[in-house]
Amino acid sequence: MNSSRNTVLEAWMKEHGYSSNSLADAVNSAVGDLTGRVGGLDGSSIRGWKAGRVRWPKSATRVALEKVTGLPATALGFVPRGRAPSPAPESPSEDAVERRRFIAAGTALAAASATHALGSSHRIGTSDVVRLQQRFTEIIVSDHRHGGRLGIEQKAAALADEALSLQNSGSASQRVRAYVYGCAAAFRSSAMWAAIDGRRYEDAIVHMREAQALAELAADPAIKFRIWSHAGTLYRHMGRPAEALAANDVARSLPLTRRDPLFASLGLARQAAIQGVAGNATATRRGFDQAQDAMDRADPSADRPVWMTSFYDQAELDSLALTGYLALGEYEKAEAHAHRCLAALRPHMQRSKAIATTRLACAQLGQGDMEPAVTTAMSIPDDAAAHHPRVARMLRSFHAKIHAVAPDSPTTSKWNEYAHTTWKESV
Incomplete structure (x- = not known):
């Protein structure tokens, strides 16, 4: 019906010379800038907005549209869920x-x-x-x-x-x-x-x-989940697995995890990584299996916060599995998850790539594969190797282990030359 049309959006598009297809392209590009993955809108999507069939776009798309137009979505005629249309919309x-x-x-x-x-x-x-x-x-x-x-x-x-x-x-x-x-x-x-x-x-x-x-x-249940889930990670890195499990349990107990399997999956995966640090192999394997099952059940089109959609996917699940199995000393399984993670990482996840590559090198070294391990470690960008605290710490541990295993081998000499250049004799 005409009364449901988004005439405000139509007027804005006409004023600024946008067709349905060109606005779709602009928003898709902005989604790519925000999340690392180009959006999937087309001309029919925009026509659905103008016709009023979509009253409130999903979060990442909405933020991208606001970036393109310079206006909040409400000023473009969209109405947040649960709110009745205003008879006097805000003036663009x-x-x-x-x-x-x-x-x-x-x-x-x-x-x-x-x-x-x-x-x-x-x-x-x-x-x-x-x-x-x-x-x-x-x-x-x-x-x-x-x-x-x-x-x-x-x-x-x-x-x-x-x-x-x-x-x-x-x-x-x-x-x-x-x-x-x-x-x-x-x-x-x-x-x-x-x-x-x-x-x-x-x-x-x-x-x-x-x-x-x-x-x-x-x-806000989503931000509560993020904070308590981060708390679990904090205590895991501090070597306090009991507190890490307790904090992550708070995140996993939120009703949000029962409504959305993707949040459940993240909670389970982080729990399994903590169990790996705690040395509980059975709980680690069970947790990652459950996290994978929950991810497979999640609706990829559901409306979620940008912080969630921009990082949690199959690559991140494999990264957490890499963490857990590496902590358990199950190096072959850790390496398999490392390769899966690196193959699936989105281009903008540069920090995650450096961390996963470092852990891959450690998994290879744990299996005695010194030459591949050193080659992998040397592929890490110098900036991350020297200045990212977690990467630098892991590489210094790698340095100590390779010297303990084969201090006089040609491979160790090759690594020493690289380390000397990268860390400026700080190892």
């Missing part, structure tokens, strides 16, 4: 002005704080939440590319603080305030993850506690 021109102010100020949050300092009234709305979500996506992209860097941790923590400042900058509905708290929790959980990846564990614990409190204020 007003949102365009607000976006220009946001860009000029550096962030929307800084602009909001400035407005508050001047004593002006400010209504915190959906467009503010969209901008926060876009900044969160930028953090996710940086993490996949570099991982563990102090700059990522500091930027994420600063954005969490700015999100909280936004709460005090004006009035907002209860729903919007919950979203802003959710964004603050997401930023703080990314700071926590960067600290874990950089082996700055005491800092990670501080971020974790702040993130947990913010997640309660947001009442």
Whole structure:
């Protein structure tokens, strides 16, 4: 029916010269920038939007559309699930002005704080939440590319603080305030993850506690899952498997894991990796089998947060299996999962590729295959080998083991020359 058509989107497309096909191409490209995998829209998808058959696009597609247009989805005539269409939609021109102010100020949050300092009234709305979500996506992209860097941790923590400042900058509905708290929790959980990846564990614990409190204020089950699942990983890296299992159990007990098998799969896979560190071979094998079964049952088209869709897939499951079996000393099985992981990794997962390659080298060395192990280890990019804390630590362990096994072999000499150049005599 004509009354259900998205006339706002149609008007925007006409004004900016977009056909259904050209808008689909632009959004697909933006999805690729955000997630590493180009979107799958076509002209018929956009026509479905205009006809009103799709009232609220999925999360990654929605963020990509907002990146292309510079407008929040609500300003383009879309209606969030559970909300009735508004008889007076937001004005796209007003949102365009607000976006220009946001860009000029550096962030929307800084602009909001400035407005508050001047004593002006400010209504915190959906467009503010969209901008926060876009900044969160930028953090996710940086993490996949570099991982563990102090700059990522500091930027994420600063954005969490700015999100909280936004709460005090004006009035907002209860729903919007919950979203802003959710964004603050997401930023703080990314700071926590960067600290874990950089082996700055005491800092990670501080971020974790702040993130947990913010997640309660947001009442967002997905971000609660992320934080508690990260807590399990934190304690695993700290060599505290009992606490790691307890934290990961909190994530796995959330109702979200019963509704969505993909969340269940991630919880099971991380649990199995912890069991590997704890030396429980039976629980490790059972956990990975259950994680694979849950992944196979998951709906790939379900609407999920960008942080989830951008990293958890078959490659990540195999990466966790590689971790678990390597810890158990089951090197042949670990190597098989390493090859599967590396073959399936998406191009933007550069940090994950470096870590998986390092673990592959360790699995090969564990089987006594020194030449392939050294060749694999030397294929790791120098930047990751020298500066990523987890990769550098594993390579130093690799260095010690190869010297213990065959200190005088030509292969060890080849490795020494590489290590000397890469680490500048720091091994």
